[in-house]
Amino acid sequence: MIGLLILPAALLIILIFGTPLIRYIWLSFHASSVITGLVPIANKGANWQRLINDQRFWQDSFQTFRFAALSVSLELFIALAIALLLNQKWRGRNLVRAITLLPWALPTTVMALGWRWIFNTPYGPIELIVNLIGLDQFNILSNPNTAWLATVLGDVWKTTPFIALILLAGLQTIPQDLYEAFKLEGGSNKEALFKITIPMLKPYILLSILFRLAQAFGVFDLIQVMTGGGPAGSTESLAIYAYLNAMRFLDFGYSSTIMIGSFILIVFSSIFSIYLFNKFKNIQGYSR
Amino acid sequence: MTLILKNIGRRYGKSWVLRNLFLEIKDGECLALLGPSGCGKSTTLRLIAGLDIPDEGSIYINGRDLKNVSPSKRNIGMVFQSYALFPHLSIASNLTIGLKVRGATESEQHQKVSSILTLMKLEDLAYRKPAQLSGGQRQRVALARALLRDPEVYLLDEPMSNLDAQLRESLRPEIRSLILQGQKPVVYVTHDQQEAMAMANKIAVMQKGNVEQIGTPNELYNSPASIFVASFIGRPQINLLPPESGIIKGIRPEDIIINENGINSKIIYQEWLGSSKLIMLDTPIGELRMITSSNDQIPECPKISWDIKNEHRFELTTHKRLN
Ligand SMILES: Nc1ncnc2c1ncn2[C@@H]1O[C@H](COP(=O)(O)OP(=O)(O)OP(=O)(O)O)[C@@H](O)[C@H]1O
Numbered sequence A: 001m002i003g004l005l006i007l008p009a010a011l012l013i014i015l016i017f018g019t020p021l022i023r024y025i026w027l028s029f030h031a032s033s034v035i036t037g038l039v040p041i042a043n044k045g046a047n048w049q050r051l052i053n054d055q056r057f058w059q060d061s062f063q064t065f066r067f068a069a070l071s072v073s074l075e076l077f078i079a080l081a082i083a084l085l086l087n088q089k090w091r092g093r094n095l096v097r098a099i100t101l102l103p104w105a106l107p108t109t110v111m112a113l114g115w116r117w118i119f120n121t122p123y124g125p126i127e128l129i130v131n132l133i134g135l136d137q138f139n140i141l142s143n144p145n146t147a148w149l150a151t152v153l154g155d156v157w158k159t160t161p162f163i164a165l166i167l168l169a170g171l172q173t174i175p176q177d178l179y180e181a182f183k184l185e186g187g188s189n190k191e192a193l194f195k196i197t198i199p200m201l202k203p204y205i206l207l208s209i210l211f212r213l214a215q216a217f218g219v220f221d222l223i224q225v226m227t228g229g230g231p232a233g234s235t236e237s238l239a240i241y242a243y244l245n246a247m248r249f250l251d252f253g254y255s256s257t258i259m260i261g262s263f264i265l266i267v268f269s270s271i272f273s274i275y276l277f278n279k280f281k282n283i284q285g286y287s288r
Numbered sequence B: 001m002t003l004i005l006k007n008i009g010r011r012y013g014k015s016w017v018l019r020n021l022f023l024e025i026k027d028g029e030c031l032a033l034l035g036p037s038g039c040g041k042s043t044t045l046r047l048i049a050g051l052d053i054p055d056e057g058s059i060y061i062n063g064r065d066l067k068n069v070s071p072s073k074r075n076i077g078m079v080f081q082s083y084a085l086f087p088h089l090s091i092a093s094n095l096t097i098g099l100k101v102r103g104a105t106e107s108e109q110h111q112k113v114s115s116i117l118t119l120m121k122l123e124d125l126a127y128r129k130p131a132q133l134s135g136g137q138r139q140r141v142a143l144a145r146a147l148l149r150d151p152e153v154y155l156l157d158e159p160m161s162n163l164d165a166q167l168r169e170s171l172r173p174e175i176r177s178l179i180l181q182g183q184k185p186v187v188y189v190t191h192d193q194q195e196a197m198a199m200a201n202k203i204a205v206m207q208k209g210n211v212e213q214i215g216t217p218n219e220l221y222n223s224p225a226s227i228f229v230a231s232f233i234g235r236p237q238i239n240l241l242p243p244e245s246g247i248i249k250g251i252r253p254e255d256i257i258i259n260e261n262g263i264n265s266k267i268i269y270q271e272w273l274g275s276s277k278l279i280m281l282d283t284p285i286g287e288l289r290m291i292t293s294s295n296d297q298i299p300e301c302p303k304i305s306w307d308i309k310n311e312h313r314f315e316l317t318t319h320k321r322l323n
């Protein structure tokens, strides 16, 4: 009976999410490029063969992971600190709460342009300050060692407020009397953070990790605007590589292969990161 | 060695929820706080625990002023009215968390937990989470947590309100001996006067943030200091007669007797209470409650009276006791 009731919704979901997925998987086993006149021709997994041997794909995977891991962990830490602060009672808290959310409300393209200008050499404010102090130019966006950190900074700046909001909502579900009982048991505030707050925030933290990892793995617009994947491909993400293959090289078959390949990587690494998080908590002896 | 509350006052905004509160509880003494909802019982406990700060007055344990002692340093065993169990921890971990924080050994933790679980009849539930327990089971865990350590003071906020009558009565003597064997002051909040009389050596009857009377259960019953105490202690309620030359007389239902020379009355209804029965009488001085043995045969229109020495007399305006 219930099965019947959810049928329309289920069909819709399969139609919307399933169709493109299946289409891409199908396409990843076909050559479909300018050479074939954009007509898909089955090529017996040659795309996948190519993917496995594609240096650039693995380099981009590494860069995407690096970007996602660093930005998501930074975001979690900073967001937790902000949420804890905003959960305290102090004057002007509501105003700060509203301001904190502003970066999230800004379109990514706009704020990415902003960051590109901030990091601009030699006219951006950072280089100007560096000049004032009398140091050499940083050339942040044109140095492969620092450019990816700049993109991480942009991502952290934009999405931390959102995680802070999720964690704040979680904090507000923790009843005050638990902290009181814990104090009477002799616990300090610091112990309360690790033995009550974080374990009780666990579902909210998991939600944030999942949500943000998926988003960060698919990062496109931020990098496209800030660095275009450069310098020397050092900030190129899987999404940008797939985009290049489709839109610039017009190789839709291989582009689909990259997309399905990164999809598989994302699923596995999401599962792995949640496993790690659970393991970390068990080591600390929080759950049981 | 005592717990002393000296002239405690606490207000929220402009309204005082506690005022001029003096309490003294000696080691091994159990003081029951009894009073209607909202009279400030929980607030009193929170002040003692340090979870709330008094606006007036001081609290001392063993002569030491607690003003600048944080709650975690007060070593208090408290049952919260809301239980305050940690939802993410098993029952066993809920119980040991305080021992762990204080650095007890594994074997000590294990031994204490298993003995308290047995006492509370919770043995099978040690590895469940609080959400998997019934209300009464949760309350027993909360009680177990407060009794587990050897605190300086026990604060029990309606620790048995959610248990069925049978379990409550079977736990009473054991909890009583457990909290009293610790030779520590106990403050016991309850709505149930029977429980207060069973558990406590002293009862403080509170009303609107004031203590109306403190005394042994006997004193409160036999010489209530005010009309409020007289009506609060004793079930069924005391009969209050219409005021007469500035005096309100109170007479307990169990003190009313059948007497051929007494006043006329007529039975309105009877309530069977087991070994006794409550009879509602219509008399020229108003409706009166009377308690007799279930076996007594009472005529439809009995003549009743009472011994003058069983009368409680109160001043009409102040409601204070006169005799
Ligand atoms: N944070 C607060 N702000 C304002 N008023 C409060 C606050 N906490 C308690 N009060 C008021 O203080 C009074 C005493 O509350 P308290 O919880 O001590 O009552 P209680 O005697 O424990 O009642 P009950 O038997 O229902 O548990 C109540 O009138 C309550 O409304």
Ligand SMILES: [Mg+2]
Pocket (backbone or CB within 6 Å): B041, B042, B043, B081, B157
């Ligand atoms: Mg209360």
